[in-house]
Amino acid sequence: MIGLTDAVVRFGARTILDRLSFSVPVGRSLAILGPNGRGKTTTLKAMLGFQQLDAGSRVAPAIVGYVPQTGSSNQRYRAIDVAVMGRAAHLGLFGQPGPSDFEIAHAALERAGAVRFADHFFDRLSGGERQLVLLARALATGSEAIVLDEPAAALDLHNQERLLNLLKSLREPRDKAIAFTTHDPNHALAAADDALLMMPDGQSLFGPVAETITPEHLERLYGVPMRVIELIGPTGDRHQAVLPAFAGIRAA
Numbered sequence: 001m002i003g004l005t006d007a008v009v010r011f012g013a014r015t016i017l018d019r020l021s022f023s024v025p026v027g028r029s030l031a032i033l034g035p036n037g038r039g040k041t042t043t044l045k046a047m048l049g050f051q052q053l054d055a056g057s058r059v060a061p062a063i064v065g066y067v068p069q070t071g072s073s074n075q076r077y078r079a080i081d082v083a084v085m086g087r088a089a090h091l092g093l094f095g096q097p098g099p100s101d102f103e104i105a106h107a108a109l110e111r112a113g114a115v116r117f118a119d120h121f122f123d124r125l126s127g128g129e130r131q132l133v134l135l136a137r138a139l140a141t142g143s144e145a146i147v148l149d150e151p152a153a154a155l156d157l158h159n160q161e162r163l164l165n166l167l168k169s170l171r172e173p174r175d176k177a178i179a180f181t182t183h184d185p186n187h188a189l190a191a192a193d194d195a196l197l198m199m200p201d202g203q204s205l206f207g208p209v210a211e212t213i214t215p216e217h218l219e220r221l222y223g224v225p226m227r228v229i230e231l232i233g234p235t236g237d238r239h240q241a242v243l244p245a246f247a248g249i250r251a252a
């Protein structure tokens with residue numbers, strides 16, 4: 001289980017989190033949505049214990065797998081070296097990773113779809129490729145909680161589909177608590193059980209995706225008219241998608 005109870009975070013005079021409460025039990029996946037600068041990354045940092053709370057409390061396992069928004073490295077680490085860093089918490093202060101740690105890291109790269117660049121230098125990879133390596137690092141921790149900050153932000157449509165399938169496959173065994181931020185409500189529909197909508201007025205709405213990812217709530221979230229459409233997928237399956245009906249954009 002990972003989550004916050006009545007969490008308050010203030011930066012100067014600004015209250016970013018105002019008694020925010022939600023939880024992600026093992027076996028469920030949470031999507032966190034909200035406008036730019038509303039406090040999504042701050043929420044993730046608070047969940048991870050990187051951001052001190054002014055009030056309230058957090059619950060989290062001792063080790064949490066974290067995939068930050070962007071990863072860079074000045075040193076010339078290979079992708080496998082970055083993935084094996086996920087083992088650090090298991091090694092003790094001066095411990096060195098052994099063969100079993102490299103095996104776990106390799107398996108994590110495989111699971112993240114990044115094994116083909118295991119021996120490539122991390123700082124030469126594209127933004128999307130780095131994100132997959134950082135996901136492998138998070139998986140290598142072996143933690144029951146994985147927290148991802150905008151995992152789809154640097155990905156093209158093909159890789160977004162791959163990432164969503166990956167998030168769904170991570171969720172499938174129902175043995176992890178997964179939380180991710182996104183700017184696309186369709187990602188919540190595709191890969192989350194619950195959603196936390198961080199509204200522009202400082203309030204928030206937390207609940208099952210079917211009750212939260214609705215045009216009415218999303219209009220309040222983004223200030224843009226939204227529509228739900230039903231799609232028939234390539235295998236004949238029916239699913240819903242939400243689209244912004246941007247004002248002033250007309251059909252030709």
Ligand SMILES: Nc1ncnc2c1ncn2[C@@H]1O[C@H](COP(=O)(O)OP(=O)(O)OP(=O)(O)O)[C@@H](O)[C@H]1O
Pocket residue numbers: 011016034035036037038039040041042043
């Ligand atoms: N350490 C800090 N000190 C002061 N202000 C901060 C600090 N960290 C974040 N902020 C401010 O808090 C607000 C929330 O930031 P945060 O990064 O959590 O937003 P976000 O919802 O993740 O935004 P985006 O969607 O643009 O990534 C922003 O206005 C940011 O400038």
